Amino acid sequence: MNKLRVLACLVAVGFASAEAQEWKPAGDKIMTTWGENLNYKQPHPEYPRPQLERTDNWKNLNGLWKYAIVEQGVSAAPTQWDGDILVPFAVESALSGVGRSVNKDQALWYKNEISVPTRWQKGKTLLHFGAVDWRCDVYVNGQHIGQHEGGFDPFSFDISKALKKGEKQEVVIRVWDPTSDGPQPRGKQINNPHGIWYTPVSGIWQTVWVESVPTTYIVDTKQTPNVDKSILTVSAHIESAQSGDQLLVEAFDGSKKIAEATAAASGSIDLPLSNIELWSPDKPKLYDLQLKVVRGGKVIDQAKSYFAMRKISMKADEKGIQRMYLNDKFVFHYGPLDQGWWPDGLHTAPSDEALKFDIVKTKEMGFNMIRKHIKVEPARWYRHCDSLGILVWQDMPSGDLGGNTWDMQPGKVSNGQHDKDRTPESEAIHRKEWKTIMDKLHNFPSIVIWVPFNEAWGQFKTEEITNWTMEYDPSRLVNSASGGNFAYVGHILDIHNYPDAAMPDPRLFGDKFILALGEFGGFGLPIDGHTWQDKDNWGYVSFKNKEELTERYQKAITDLSKLIPRGLSAAVYTQTTDVEVETNGLMTYDRKVIKIPEATLEKMHSILYK
Secondary structure (H helix, E strand, O other): OHHHHHHHHHHHHHHHHHHHOOOOOOOOOOOOHHHHOOOOOOOOOOOOOOOOEOOOOEEEOOEEEEEEEEEOOOOOOOOOOOEEEEEOOOOOOOOOOOOOOOOOOEEEEEEEEEEOOHHHHHOEEEEEEOOEEOEEEEEEOOEEEEEEEOOOOOEEEEOHHHOOOOOEEEEEEEEEOOHHHOOOOOOOEOOOOEOOEEOOOOEEOOOEEEEEEOOOEEEEEEEEEEOOOOEEEEEEEEEOOOOOOEEEEEEEEOOEEEEEEEEEOOOEEEEEOOOOOOOOOOOOOOEEEEEEEEEOOEEEEEEEEEEOOOOEEEEEOOOOOEEEEEOOEEOOEEEEEEOOOEOOOEOOOOOHHHHHHHHHHHHHOOOOEEEEOOOOOOHHHHHHHHHHOOEEEEEOOOOOOOOOOOOOOOOOOOOOOOOOOOOHHHHHHHHHHHHHHHHHHOOOOOEEEEEOEEOOOOOOOHHHHHHHHHHHOOOOEEOOEEOOOOOOOOOEEEEEOOOOOOOOOHHHHOOOOEEEEEEEEOEEOOOOOOOOOOOOOEOOEEOOOHHHHHHHHHHHHHHHHHHOOOOEEEEEEEOOEOEOOEOOOOEOOOOOOEOOOHHHHHHHHHHHHO
């Protein structure tokens, strides 16, 4: 009997060990606490689309998939797989469990057997991807469903016709990502990481999920607040709408219905509102929306959303200097440059709690703004900004760098070529993805500024791109080229100046443009045991200890405060966290050490908002 018990225990331990070894982080880099405690069976289990919620008939497909890296020219799916990869973490990341690079001459393949309830097959079944970098081909049960290009925007395919009888369905995905060898928007990724350029991110890096919808369903919505007229304009893209179908929109404050309106499904609705509390960083008031497609008095499809009423505008002050106004009041924008990178997940935060953590700490430090730098986050990140009350400046991820001159002084005339000559293919890729990003992020009220270009990185046809951005979304302001080649276009003149606080001359530019310091600071402090590598870490200015860092930062804030009365409307400090070899973050890369206490920073920053 004792021998049998011992044998049973050994067998149980063996099974437990095999299960424990099924997935583990790759490599030996530092990890966040969330990464160390990751439940690999349920990574990012949350519903991923907060602005259009249907939570009844959906399934999260994150978890272990098969993967293979093969020659790029091979079009057929692999018959042999290299192992397991943890979706939604990029193949180069530690949390993927793989930690391998993929170059332009290779393709990354995924395979998973998913379960689709048979009852779903009465309507349509949609396969959704939060983001895949960069070109993605999707196959279901051997059928090619479609291709998507773009590394930062969500997309979906109707896979209904490819489903076979029964619940089990095979999904295969092929990804090609040339990183810095291609012209596509890629942000801070580079094939040879160094300095301010980081590890490549290839393949799936946001949630994958499947959803059942009716034949007629709401694809997406556009919600634009108009504070001056006290209306919310709502329109919807409705698939397979029929003549006579109507869109019913209802607004709620908690459980209380405060407004409703109906229009033809293909039209737009001006939802009248009264006694509305405006959204601001101090009071981030959100209201709920219920959207319904109605046919002959019957609800065909419905989804939940939310909105806020807020206004961002440009107006001259009593000195004739242009200022940024939030809800018709001048609010100085001050926040960190937020790269959104993670030592264990790269582009992907290890969990939703981690995703929210950076925003919470930013608020606790006394910032009221975040510049989301050269990256687009998952939709839930913007929801957290909406809920917590953070103004967001949204950058367009850059790509196709080189080939033009960067003049940092506004108004400087030189023989260099400021706008890059990009190929028609490169231009088309940029324009398409920028439009898609603006469309997908339009409904998030925290976003108040669009930034098409940064520091001349791939900057091209500046006036045309900026004017198009302003016309496409007149509800926000446009910062044409943050720290880049100034082209006398857009709402904002933004300079970069390291390490000290500075501003554009208000006598030269203040009557035409909002004046901003788009990047400054970069005070570096490596913390032993919390760096990406043991030596050769880097900062714009480096310090030996927290005391020196705090003293220098205090001086920078004092200097910055003196520029506000002279016409400065915004400033961005570099940066939220250390990133790889950059150690100029207010937090370490693993988020385990905050270099200057939150309360100390909040007290320092309070002078900026008086």
